[in-house]
Amino acid sequence: MNLGIDTVLTLTAAGLIFLLALVLGVWKYRGMVTSPDHLAHPYVDIAHRASLLYAFATTMTAVFVELSVWPTWMNLVAAGVLVFFFCVAIGSYILHGARRDTTNQFERPGALVTGGMIALIIGEIGGFGVVFAGFLVGAFG
Template sequence: MDVGIDTELTVLAAGLIFLLALGLGVWKYRQMVTAENHLTHPYVDIAHRSALLYSFATLLTAVFVELSAWPTAVNLVAAGVLVAFFVIAIGSYIAHGALRDTTNQFERPDRTTTVAMTALIVGEMGGFSVLLAGFVWGSFLGG
């Protein structure tokens, strides 16, 4: 395979997140089968769907990693930050689904919620912006 280690690791992350999504689908199915109303806890459903979407978002990220003109280390950090926030988000949904502690994590926001969401926004948008800029630089401006 003639791709960089940064791309390979990002594709691996996509595959692992997709595998997690499939496992969460089993959890969702079990809740649907065993619940009296045949519904899952909202956060079990959110965890399953978000993992599916994040797996494909991570695969898209791998394309931008591969086409970025930036050094491998820059691409790895940018993709790593992005994927870390994807996984943290999925993990929080799993926790809420397992604990059944809320049906809306923003029902009682506090300072921690605000800091976490700000970090998520900066991390996800910042990480992807670095990769997008690397793609634009390499493909259209300087590469």
Template structure:
């Protein structure tokens, strides 16, 4: 007996996986803090950990909008997964910089690929959530 739609269940599962990733990243962060001379993790290890925590809760918020949206399941699932995709890509980029220890600011030497990626992220995240917010308005307010 599933009372939640498949779109909501998939989104909640994604949020749970991102939260699990955040917990694992917390272990990495702790290890770096415990073994470094200044007792700090690399900035991008710290950013990856914090971003994963925040994105996991953001994904749970997205799941609420998915569940309450008036749009068809495929629209909600697509919009939610666009958001999740960009959340995960951002976390992965932070992990890569933390593992490489190659920068403390990825925008210091921005490339056209980074600029294009940021533009896609902005469109994807704002657009994806805009679809879900409009679906909430259509389904719950009108």
């Protein structure tokens, strides 16, 4: 295989997130089978769906990482920030699903949720923006 370590690590993260999505699908199925309304807790459902989407988003990011002209360390940091926030989001959904403490974490957001969302927005858009810019510079620069 002739991929950079930044791409290999990003693809590894994508595979692990996809594997997590499959495991969360079992938890969702169990919730659907055992609940009176045949629905899993909303945050179990959200964790499952988000993991599926983030797995493919991470795979797409790996393509841009591989094609980026930026140095390996820059691509790795940018993709790492993006994947970190994907995982934090999934983790928060899993936590709410396990606790069954809310059906809407934004109903009464505190400073931690608001600050976390601001960091997530900056991290996800910024992380992807870096690798996408590296691709654009290489493709059109």
